[in-house]
Amino acid sequence: MRHGDGRRSRGLASVRVRKYGFILSFLVIPLILYVVFVISPYAQAFYISLTNWRGVSANPQFIGLENFTRLLSDDVFWAAVRHHALLLLAMPLITIAIALFFSFLLNLGGGSRGGRMTGVRGSGFYRVVYFFPQVLAVAVVGVLFQAIYRPDNTGVLNGLLSGIGIGPVGWLIAPNLALWSIMGVVVWQSVGFYVVLFSAGMAAIPSDVFEAAALDGAGRFRLFFSITLPLIWDTIQVGWVYLGIAAFDCFALVQVLSVDRGGPDNSTTVLPLEIWRAAFTFSKFGYASAMGVALFFLTITFAALSLRVTRRERIEL
Amino acid sequence: MSNSAGTPREITRRQMLRRIGLTALVAGPAASVLSACATSGGSSAASPTAAASGAATSAANPFGVKADAPLEVVIFKGGLGDSYATDVHEPLYKKEFPKASVKHVATQQIAQTLQPRFASGDVPDFIANSGSDLMDNGALQSEGQLLDLTPLFDAPSIDDPSKKIRDTLIPGTAESGLIAGKPYILNYVFTGYGLWYNSKLFQTKGWTPPKTFDEFKTLCGTIKKAGLTPYAYAGKNASYYQYWMILITAAKAGGNQVLIDIDNLADGAWNHDAVKQSAAAWAEIGKFMDKSYEGLIHTEVQTRQNQDKIALYPSGAWLENEQKSNTPASFEYAVTPTPSLTSADKLPFEAIRAVAGEPYIIPSKGKNTAGALEYARIMLSKEGAKGFIQKSGSLSVVIGSADGLSLAPGLQSTADAQKAAGSNIVTYNSFENWYKELETELRKQTNSLMFGRISADEFCANMQKKADSVKADSSITKQNRTV
Numbered sequence: 001m002r003h004g005d006g007r008r009s010r011g012l013a014s015v016r017v018r019k020y021g022f023i024l025s026f027l028v029i030p031l032i033l034y035v036v037f038v039i040s041p042y043a044q045a046f047y048i049s050l051t052n053w054r055g056v057s058a059n060p061q062f063i064g065l066e067n068f069t070r071l072l073s074d075d076v077f078w079a080a081v082r083h084h085a086l087l088l089l090a091m092p093l094i095t096i097a098i099a100l101f102f103s104f105l106l107n108l109g110g111g112s113r114g115g116r117m118t119g120v121r122g123s124g125f126y127r128v129v130y131f132f133p134q135v136l137a138v139a140v141v142g143v144l145f146q147a148i149y150r151p152d153n154t155g156v157l158n159g160l161l162s163g164i165g166i167g168p169v170g171w172l173i174a175p176n177l178a179l180w181s182i183m184g185v186v187v188w189q190s191v192g193f194y195v196v197l198f199s200a201g202m203a204a205i206p207s208d209v210f211e212a213a214a215l216d217g218a219g220r221f222r223l224f225f226s227i228t229l230p231l232i233w234d235t236i237q238v239g240w241v242y243l244g245i246a247a248f249d250c251f252a253l254v255q256v257l258s259v260d261r262g263g264p265d266n267s268t269t270v271l272p273l274e275i276w277r278a279a280f281t282f283s284k285f286g287y288a289s290a291m292g293v294a295l296f297f298l299t300i301t302f303a304a305l306s307l308r309v310t311r312r313e314r315i316e317l
Numbered sequence: 318m319s320n321s322a323g324t325p326r327e328i329t330r331r332q333m334l335r336r337i338g339l340t341a342l343v344a345g346p347a348a349s350v351l352s353a354c355a356t357s358g359g360s361s362a363a364s365p366t367a368a369a370s371g372a373a374t375s376a377a378n379p380f381g382v383k384a385d386a387p388l389e390v391v392i393f394k395g396g397l398g399d400s401y402a403t404d405v406h407e408p409l410y411k412k413e414f415p416k417a418s419v420k421h422v423a424t425q426q427i428a429q430t431l432q433p434r435f436a437s438g439d440v441p442d443f444i445a446n447s448g449s450d451l452m453d454n455g456a457l458q459s460e461g462q463l464l465d466l467t468p469l470f471d472a473p474s475i476d477d478p479s480k481k482i483r484d485t486l487i488p489g490t491a492e493s494g495l496i497a498g499k500p501y502i503l504n505y506v507f508t509g510y511g512l513w514y515n516s517k518l519f520q521t522k523g524w525t526p527p528k529t530f531d532e533f534k535t536l537c538g539t540i541k542k543a544g545l546t547p548y549a550y551a552g553k554n555a556s557y558y559q560y561w562m563i564l565i566t567a568a569k570a571g572g573n574q575v576l577i578d579i580d581n582l583a584d585g586a587w588n589h590d591a592v593k594q595s596a597a598a599w600a601e602i603g604k605f606m607d608k609s610y611e612g613l614i615h616t617e618v619q620t621r622q623n624q625d626k627i628a629l630y631p632s633g634a635w636l637e638n639e640q641k642s643n644t645p646a647s648f649e650y651a652v653t654p655t656p657s658l659t660s661a662d663k664l665p666f667e668a669i670r671a672v673a674g675e676p677y678i679i680p681s682k683g684k685n686t687a688g689a690l691e692y693a694r695i696m697l698s699k700e701g702a703k704g705f706i707q708k709s710g711s712l713s714v715v716i717g718s719a720d721g722l723s724l725a726p727g728l729q730s731t732a733d734a735q736k737a738a739g740s741n742i743v744t745y746n747s748f749e750n751w752y753k754e755l756e757t758e759l760r761k762q763t764n765s766l767m768f769g770r771i772s773a774d775e776f777c778a779n780m781q782k783k784a785d786s787v788k789a790d791s792s793i794t795k796q797n798r799t800v
Contacts, residue, residue, distance in 0.1 A: 150612065151609035264552075
C-alpha cells in the first residue's frame with residue numbers, strides 16, 4: 001500500500017478512516033483469536049520463564065533471570081543452538097537449490113515450443129510426484145525413515161549400499177553424521193512444496209520476456225540466471241524465511257529418529273526437544289519457558305535479518 | 318506387554334515403578350484432589366483397629382480375626398487375572414474361618430470403583446491396587462486411609478511360626494512399600510533382572526553362562542567366532558537396560574550402599590571404585606557389540622535374539638512374556654546373574670537384582686482389618702504363593718514358593734536364580750524416579766560408554782558432574798533413603 005505521500009487534507013482523512021475502519025472490521029475477529037491463542041501464551045511464557053514453576057503449584061516463585069543465567073552454562077542448550085545454526089545455514093540453501101532446479105526443469109527446461117516455454121517431458125507427472133512427501137504427516141515420514149536409515153543391512157539404504165560392497169553406514173548413530181541424516185529427511189519432505197511454490201512464481205512471468213530473450217539468443221542457463229531468478233526473487237525470499245523458521249523446529253523428526261531423543265551424545269538435539277524434555281520429563285516449566293523465550297528471540301531475529309538482507313529493488317512488470 | 322516401538326515399554330516400566338510404590342514417596346500434590354471428595358465419611362465412621370474387631374489373639378490367629386466377620390476383597394483383574402484370589406486365597410481363608418463370608422469383587426477400574434467408596438467411608442477390606450487406573454497410594458496414605466502393615470510383616474509365618482513373615486520374603490519387600498517411613502504397601506510380585514539367553518542354544522554349542530567378567534570376555538570371543546553377536550542391548554530407546562546392569566555390577570562389587578549413595582546424591586557416589594570398575598568391565602563387553610545396536614529399539618534387538626543372532630541380552634523377567642509371539646520352539650529363555658568383577662566382591666555371583674511389585678493395600682477404615690491382615694498372611698504362606706504362581710504365571714516374593722512347580726522355562730530360571738540368590742539381593746534405584754535429569758544423563762553416558770566414545774573414568778566424571786549439579790539445583794526437591 002503506497003499512500004504515504006505526506007499530504008493531509010480533511011477529505012483524504014475521512015477516506016482513510018472509512019477505509020481502515022472497513023479493513024479493521026474484518027481484522028478484529030482474527031486479531032482477537034491471535035491475541036488469545038498466540039500473544040497471551042507468549043506473554044505467559046515470558047512470565048513463567050522468570051519463575052521456578054514445576055507445573056504443579058498454584059503460585060510459582062519469582063526468581064528473576066536465574067533460568068537465563070543457567071541457560072548460559074547449559075551445554076545441551078548450546079549444542080541445540082549450534083544445531084539450529086547449522087540447520088539454518090544448510091537446510092534452506094539445499095532445499096531451495098534443489099527446488100529451483102526441479103521447478104526450472106518442470107517449467108522451462110524443455111526450451112521454447114511454439115513461442116511458449118515448456119518443461120521437460122512428463123513434467124505434469126513429476127509435479128505430482130514431487131509433492132507426495134509433503135502430503136505425508138511428519139510422524140509417518142519419521143517412521144518411514146527409521147526403516148530407510150536402519151543402521152544394519154536390513155535398512156533400505158544400507159541394504160542398497162551392501163549390494164555394492166559398502167559397509168553399513170550408521171546414518172543416525174554416527175555423531176557427526178546423524179544431524180545431516182535428519183536434515184536430509186527435512187529436505188526430502190519440503191522440496192516438493194517449494195517446487196510448487198517456485199513453479200507458480202515462474203508461471204507468473206510473462207512469456208514475452210522469455211521470447212524476447214530467446215530471440216536475442218539467450219540459452220537456458222542465461223534465461224534462468226538473468227530472467228527467472230530475478231523475477232521470482234520475492235518467492236525465494238518467502239521460501240527462505242519459511243525454511244529458516246522450519247530450521248528452528250525439527251522436533252518431531254529428531255524425537256522419532258534420533259538415538260535416545262537427541263543423541264548420540266546430544267549430536268542431534270534441538271531446542272524444541274529440550275524444551276519438551278525440560279517441561280514434561282524434568283517438570284521444570286520455568287526453565288523450559290526460558291528456553292522457549294530464547295527460541296522466540298532467535299526466530300524473530302532470523303526472520304527480521306533475513307527479510308532485511310534479502311531485500312532487493314522490486315522489479316515492476 | 319506391548320510389542321510396539323519405543324514408548325509403550327517405558328509406560329510399562331513406569332507403571333511398574335508406580336506399582337512398586339516408589340512414586341508414593343513423591344506423590345504429595347494428588348492428595349489434595351482426593352481430600353476434596355473424601356470429606357463426607359472420615360471421622361464419623363468407627364475406626365476399628367486389629368484389637369477392636371473382637372476376638373482374642375493367639376499364635377494361630379495373631380490378628381484376632383472374628384470367626385464370622387465378613388471379608389470383602391477387591392482384585393484388579395488384569396494381566397495376572399483374578400483366579401489366584403477366587404481359587405486359592407479366598408478358599409484358604411474360608412477354610413480357616415468357615416463361618417465368615419468372603420465377597421469377591423473383580424474390576425479393571427480400581428480408582429473409578431473405589432474412590433467414591435473411600436469418599437463415603439464404605440471401604441472394602443483388602444485391595445489389589447493395580448492397573449493403569451490404580452489409586453495413588455501416597456495420596457491415600459496422607460489422607461490416613463491406609464493401614465500400617467508393620468504388624469503383618471512382624472507376624473509369625475504360617476509355614477514356620479518361629480519366623481516373622483518379613484524374613485520369609487525376598488529382602489527389601491517390606492522396604493519397597495514404605496511411605497513416609499512405614500510399610501503401607503504389600504508388593505507381592507517378584508521381578509528378577511539379569512542376562513537372558515537361549516538355554517537350548519547354549520547347550521548345543523557347549524557354552525556356559527559366565528561367572529566372572531574374565532569368563533564373560535572369553536565367552537564373548539568364542540561366541541563371536543561362532544558368528545553371533547555375543548552381547549547387545551537397544552541403544553535407541555532402552556539404554557536403561559544397560560545402566561541397570563552397570564549398577565548391578567557396581568552394587569555386587571561394593572554392596573547395596575553404592576546404590577543408596579547414588580540415590581542420595583552423596584558426594585563422590587559415582588566416583589566410587591565399584592562404579593568405576595563396573596563401567597570399565599562393561600565397556601570391555603561393549604567392544605563385542607555391533608555398533609548398529611545403538612540405533613535399534615528393544616523389540617528389534619529382542620527379535621534378533623529370538624533368531625539366535627544375539628547370545629546374551631540384559632532385561633527383566635517380563636522378557637519371556639513380552640516375546641512370547643516371537644519365540645520359536647528352539648528358543649528357551651534362561652537368566653543368569655551378572656558376572657562378578659573380582660573375588661573381593663561384597664555380594665556373591667548368585668546375587669541378582671530383584672524388585673517386588675504389584676501393590677496390595679489394606680484400608681485403615683475397613684470393617685474387618687484383622688481379617689484383611691490374615692488374608693495377606695495367607696497370601697504370604699507357601700501354599701498361597703504357590704497357588705498364585707500357578708494361576709498368574711508370575712513369581713511371588715515368598716522365598717522358595719516356586720519349588721516343585723512346573724513353570725515356563727524363563728520363569729523357572731528366574732525362580733532358580735531367586736532361590737540361588739537367597740538373601741543376596743541387589744536393590745532398586747530410586748533416582749530413576751526422583752531425579753529424571755540424572756536418569757536422562759545416565760542413558761546418554763551409558764550409550765557413550767558402551768559404544769566406545771568415552772572411557773569409564775569419563776563416564777564416572779560426567780555422571781558425578783551431573784549428580785552434583787542436580788544436588789546444587791535448589792528447584793529440585795531432594796529425597797533420601799536409608800534402606
